[in-house]
Amino acid sequence: MENTNAANLTERYCALVVGILFLIIGVAGFIPGLTTLQGTNVPNIPADEIHRAYNLGYGYVFGLFPTNFLHNIVRSAVGLLGIASYSSLSSARAFNRGFAIAYALLAIMGLLPFARTTFGLMPISGNNVWFNALVAIATAYYGIVIPAKVKGTSLREQS
Numbered sequence: 794m795e796n797t798n799a800a801n802l803t804e805r806y807c808a809l810v811v812g813i814l815f816l817i818i819g820v821a822g823f824i825p826g827l828t829t830l831q832g833t834n835v836p837n838i839p840a841d842e843i844h845r846a847y848n849l850g851y852g853y854v855f856g857l858f859p860t861n862f863l864h865n866i867v868r869s870a871v872g873l874l875g876i877a878s879y880s881s882l883s884s885a886r887a888f889n890r891g892f893a894i895a896y897a898l899l900a901i902m903g904l905l906p907f908a909r910t911t912f913g914l915m916p917i918s919g920n921n922v923w924f925n926a927l928v929a930i931a932t933a934y935y936g937i938v939i940p941a942k943v944k945g946t947s948l949r950e951q952s
Contacts, residue, residue, distance in 0.1 A: 800943040801882050807935035808885040811892065811928060812875020819868030822860045828852035847913055858924065859916035867915065889936025893929045900926035 821827040830852055850862035860868075871892070878888035900922050902908040909918035917925070 797943050800939050804889060804935050804939060805879050805882060805885040807932060808875045808888045808892075809879040811889075811932060812872045812877075812879065814872070814928075815868045815875060816872025818854055818858065819865050819870075819872050822850070822852075822854045822865035822868065823862075828854050828860065829856055847910060847915070851916070857920045859919050859921060861915055864915035864917075886936055886940065889932040893933035893936055896925045896929035897933070900929060 828850075847861060850860070850865065852860060854860050875888055875892070878884040899911075899917050902911065903917040903919075903922035903925065909916070911917055
């Protein structure tokens, strides 16, 4: 019983930590001092040079992660969803499992030349690939593997 409660709380904390992390990165993308164009000290593409929505707010959060305004909105929304899912075990488990699947697919898409801009909407290549993959692995572990171990079932028997 004690292991079950600890595992359930850990699963909820995973959703909370991922939510906070994504909210921080999402909000940081809107702050000009925290985003730069690679190799310059310019925060993002100047407004007079923006020719399509992809370039709107384009820059690198903390100089590492390629982003644009849409990507910042998505990260912030995912962060808020993760924080909100902390309220119950079932919502945290659903968040962790859904996040793991979605972000594993995004990591794979970031490796494919034709999909690394999410088909012209937001950048998911570069450092976003390893970041998305690592966080997807963590949420899969806490959302799929840990609950199966606590129940004493194999992953195939897990519903």
